[in-house]
Amino acid sequence: MQVPLEIVYRGVDKTNALESLIREKVSKLERVCDHIISCHVAVEQTHEHPSAGSPYRVRINLTVPPGHELAVDKSPDQGTQYKPPEALIRDAFEAAQRQLTELVDRQQQKVKQHPDQSAGGIITQLFASEGYGFLKTFSGQEVYFHKNSVLHDDFDRLTVGTGVRFLISEGESGPQASTLQVVDKPGERAGKGDQAEDTAATPPLGWQ
Structure with missing residues (x-):
């Protein structure tokens, strides 16, 4: 919690x-x-x-x-x-x-039902100085995201536990989140x- x-x-x-x-x-x-x-x-x-x-x-x-x-x-x-x-x-x-x-x-x-549409999850790891982090979807999947994928320049608002909405795409090293939007902050x-x-x-x- x-x-x-x-x-x-x-x-x-x-x-x-x-x-x-x-x-x-x-x-x-x-x-x-x-x-x-x-x-x-x-x-x-x-x-x-x-x-x-x-x-x-x-x-x-x-x-x-x-x-x-x-x-x-x-x-x-x-x-x-x-x-x-x-x-x-x-x-x-x-x-x-x-x-x-x-x-x-x-x-x-x-x-x-909608794997290619907007998904939801929470931030689980954040490496602010390096400009990236990881989130977990509500189905339990861990997904990488980069600072540039966060909408409205909200990367600095992110903390572990922040609720987010995003799209998942397949990157070179596995799934990654794009168009990430802050929905709920602890x-x-x-x-x-x-x-x-x-x-x-x-x-x-x-x-x-």
């Missing part, structure tokens, strides 16, 4: 058990998608009257290149059975994993507003 995991507690005591559970669930998300940029988790007590429904709420916000934001908001409605925070955390991460799995499947399928999207429960933000034009 490019941005350190952020966990906040509001009106809920931070315990080793809750912290360990959240970190365990985040690790499972990273096994589904190894290029998550950031993850924000909030565990909150929204009221002090269990008769009005569970007093707890769990929110998860993920950012995934090249510009996707996934959000989950779990808080049982009024009249539902009281749930402790541990149960809500598990429910929220199950929903987040479903969203993330669907997104990764769509990205990989798009690459398979940290630039972290901390944005919450989304509705179990919904994913609309990806940029050309990504589905």
